[in-house]
Amino acid sequence: MVDVDTALRANAYNDRKRRSGGDKKEGKTTPKKIEDFDPAAHAVKEVADAYSMWLVIIYGTVVALAIRYLLMPEMKEPGAILYLLPLLLCATIIPIHKIIIPSKYSELYTNGNWFRAVFLFIFTWLAFSFIVSNPPLADIAPPTLAGGIDIEQTEGIEETSWKNGVYTINLNQDTVDVVMGMAVRDNVDAETVNINAAIYYRGEMLEELANGTAISHTEEMGMFDSINNWTRGDRVGPHENDIGLAWDLGTLDPGEYTIEITLTEEGSPWINTTELVYTISIAQTTVLG
Numbered sequence: 001m002v003d004v005d006t007a008l009r010a011n012a013y014n015d016r017k018r019r020s021g022g023d024k025k026e027g028k029t030t031p032k033k034i035e036d037f038d039p040a041a042h043a044v045k046e047v048a049d050a051y052s053m054w055l056v057i058i059y060g061t062v063v064a065l066a067i068r069y070l071l072m073p074e075m076k077e078p079g080a081i082l083y084l085l086p087l088l089l090c091a092t093i094i095p096i097h098k099i100i101i102p103s104k105y106s107e108l109y110t111n112g113n114w115f116r117a118v119f120l121f122i123f124t125w126l127a128f129s130f131i132v133s134n135p136p137l138a139d140i141a142p143p144t145l146a147g148g149i150d151i152e153q154t155e156g157i158e159e160t161s162w163k164n165g166v167y168t169i170n171l172n173q174d175t176v177d178v179v180m181g182m183a184v185r186d187n188v189d190a191e192t193v194n195i196n197a198a199i200y201y202r203g204e205m206l207e208e209l210a211n212g213t214a215i216s217h218t219e220e221m222g223m224f225d226s227i228n229n230w231t232r233g234d235r236v237g238p239h240e241n242d243i244g245l246a247w248d249l250g251t252l253d254p255g256e257y258t259i260e261i262t263l264t265e266e267g268s269p270w271i272n273t274t275e276l277v278y279t280i281s282i283a284q285t286t287v288l289g
Helices: 004-025 039-074 081-100 111-132 220-226
Strands: 144-151 157-163 166-171 176-185 194-201 204-214 243-252 255-265 272-284
Touching: 039 081, 039 111, 081 111, 144 157, 144 166, 144 255, 144 272, 166 176, 176 220, 176 255, 176 272, 194 243, 204 243, 220 243, 243 255
Parallel strands: 166 272
Antiparallel strands: 144 176, 157 166, 176 243, 194 204, 194 255, 255 272
């Protein structure tokens, strides 16, 4: 018995022997040549690659700075132009190389060089855009609520749930005293955010909770910290930098109440604004005798 490996080795040996015999009969030998290494040509290609790398890095940096300090201050809010423009500028990579870099270097570039140059430009632009558009140099992200709204657990509340901006309260009595809480989150300093908030019932305002004052000037921060029996626990303000606020909404009857909240800050380069709408749905689930 001959195993497969032995058979393959024997077959390969016969093939080599047969080719070797044929070459000798015809008076031919298989040429073997190692390509010559040209140190001078290699050095020139390395210099060309270095020129390309630094040109693309500088170009990507200039584009990122121009968008941040020239284009963005003229805009009121983010737009598609902020990422479409740099992507369109990828088409200028090849012409810029041929204009700025001497021809003895630019003529050495291949499709592989252009591919690497385009990706280096994109990643350079992204990296510098992230640096100049976020703290501490800027704050383009609007403030928001860390985890929606919450309700203090009080007598009469039998069950609560939170889903898709709707807070549902099931009661075992006719009315309920509601204390609502929320936590503001921002990139830099949430205490400087201005807040407007109001509660509506059937389209009519019941109470204005905040009228555009800075969070640091409101009294609701202390109320939030004094309550330790929120129905959702710490999911409304899970981080220590979140600024908690709480309002006593008074005694509410069963029905649907709308909470409208607007958060505004003097960001850089534009004013950052967030508008939020939540619903508090109160239902009586136990029939009182």
